[in-house]
Amino acid sequence: MDEQITGKRFLAVTVLNVLITVVEIIGGLVSGSLALLSDAFHNLGDSFSIVLGYFAQTIANKPETSKRTYGYRRAEILAAMVNATFLVIVSVFLIIEAVKRLQQPTHINGEIMLLVAVIGLVANLLSAILLYAGSHSNLNVKATYLHVLSDALSSFAVIIGGVILSFVNITWLDPVLTIAVAAYIAYEAWPVIKQTVTILMESAPKLDYKGIEQDLIQIDGVTAVHHVHAWMIDEKRIIFSAHLNCHDMKLSDVEKIYQQVDKLLNEKYGICHVTIQAEYHRGKDEEFFDTNVDEENLIK
Template sequence: MHSHRLRGQNFLIVTVLNLFITIVEIIGGLLSGSLALLSDAFHNLGDSFSIVLGYVAQLIAHRPESQHRTFGYRRAEILSALLNAIFLIVISIFLIVEAAKRIAHPEPVNGEIMMVVAIVGLVANFASAFLLQGGSRDSLNVKATYLHVLSDALSSLAVIIGGFILIFVDLPWLDPLLTIAVSLYIASEAWPIIKQTVGILMQSAPELDFKSIDHDLMQIKGVNGVHHVHAWQIDEHRIIFSAHINCDNLQLSQMGVIYDQISKVLQEKYGIAHVTIQAEYNRGDDEKLFNTKEDQQNICN
């Protein structure tokens, strides 16, 4: 419970920091005329929403299993990570469009104000990233939120460099160019999270060596065949596995020993959290590990 409260406290501090940065950068962006600062402010405003969403999703995910949610609420964090990553992509596209307009119609920018405000944002963003770093290793949800904050730190750094250059050289295209560069980087970092979360929600098979699994299960005494295999993920950590196995005509007590051996192999060697096995005698002898569409049609016929 202590670590849970501490993480909640971190989320709160990061939210307050991001709201503070947003206000400062909006004021600084309007005073300096910097699109890069205003884009950073929009990112930070989005971060505040993402941080709150991420924390709420984390609270929901820790709710216990029930008769209505037999696998629990763990996918709340996956949904939150997906929404956060999509939000990053949408903001990046919007800012790239605005930056392109600014390149076509450049406006003067005050480099000194731009640089000072960006330094404040950089310090606050790095502090926020530090508070979220630990949780980002274990949760896609926290990783998406952490990515929001880290991308803003990078954006602030780019704005600082741009502001410093603009103090000495009049380059009206530099500010929008920095906006495009940072937006492209943020989008490229968000895209893998979208792919992974969509894969989990679509119950795509995790990265497992199914040939090796088939080989290992066939080494267990009493197992004559493995077929009708399914594997999917509840979240980025919990893999669910089910399969039908062909066995000798054994007593139920003997099957219990085989079940235990199968569960041990799958959990210890392949990191599978939940295993469901259906034993069969002659049924399914001609089926493969995975049935193709043609195989399923033949079975039905």
């Protein structure tokens, strides 16, 4: 199945989330369930997030231009960060409200809570199925998928609470369920935030740099490697640049080395874009990474 999620699927998921929101707001007000109202506002945010994710995907597919030489792929990274950050903020808000409810418990109508939660679970599961295809290969879709999946989990938790409250009036159950679901949502969203920040800060991707250095030096004609930089445009595309010290040779022979470097870095390390500067003696004594900063002292 295509990694890109179609506009029709995004539209279907958005419509489902809007319908769930309306039903859960009504059900939450009638039943008095904080967990149900929390899930309703969560779904309302999801509708915005899904639309944002769709437009980000559309923008990301635009071709490179003279103003955006790497294209617009980071639009999806920005959308993923916004979506995941929103999830964490919502989770904190839900926990605060749940703690207040623990201090001032209210009666919950378990039957209404159960019925509405079942409707929400079915709709959220349908949405998750529609988004599942692209959730493993795209951070933007993954963030949107996590929104929907967390809603499904929330609905399932509310169902359990509704079943119990239909028979026993446990005043603390509804806010405790809310806290548990909110904590899970934040737990799932945090890694997405960390990864998007890593990409936007152009941090070095996790590569075997020592292995890269050894492999490049093994290429016939290469004597040293320095001034290395590596960063990511999105979660799949790694950019790499380096200076190679080579034997004194013709430019046509240097091009053959370039071809070997491109093939090596692409096939063995998954690097999609390589920029190499060939040099004879200049910079030969420089370090592999071009930095004069003591990173440990900088962190301290």
